[in-house]
Amino acid sequence: MLTAVNPKLPMRDKNVTREFYISKLGFKEFGSADFDGYLMMEKDQIQIHFFEFKAIDPKNNYGQVYIRTDNIDDFYQSALENNTNIHPNGPLETKPWGQKEFSVLDPDNNLLTFGQSI
Structure with a gap:
């Protein structure tokens, strides 16, 4: 039985990503443990x-994660x-598909979209 998914995204600099x-x-x-070349973050x-x-060029990075929340406004x-x-295209707004969402890009251009069902 599946219990969780932990996406793996590229990073250029562990310290920058962590911060x-x-x-x-x-x-x-x-x-x-501080693994060389690997980082795990949790919230x-x-x-x-x-x-x-x-060597990743952030302009050519298409890493994306959709994260569901139960309190989008506070987050x-x-x-x-x-x-x-x-x-710029991801301010908090209600989408036609019944989600309230916003998006950010991390330092390596990974797109993080946070959403809550409405």
Whole structure:
């Protein structure tokens, strides 16, 4: 039986990625081991894993994750208070498919979309 999914996204710099997810989105580092070229971040019940890909051109990175939440308004407000850059095409809004969503790009251009059913 499936119980969880942990997406793996590319990162160029582990320290930059770690800092973004902690300071902008409120994640914390998962686990106690510091693996070379690998990072695991966690918030609530969500984990995102990152693998080192120093040569990736962020303009050609199409990594994407859709993360569901049960309190989109508070999470959006927290992102704004942390000076998180909201994607120009992804401000908080209600979509025709019955989701309230917003999107951000991380330092490596991975698109994170957060959504809540309405």
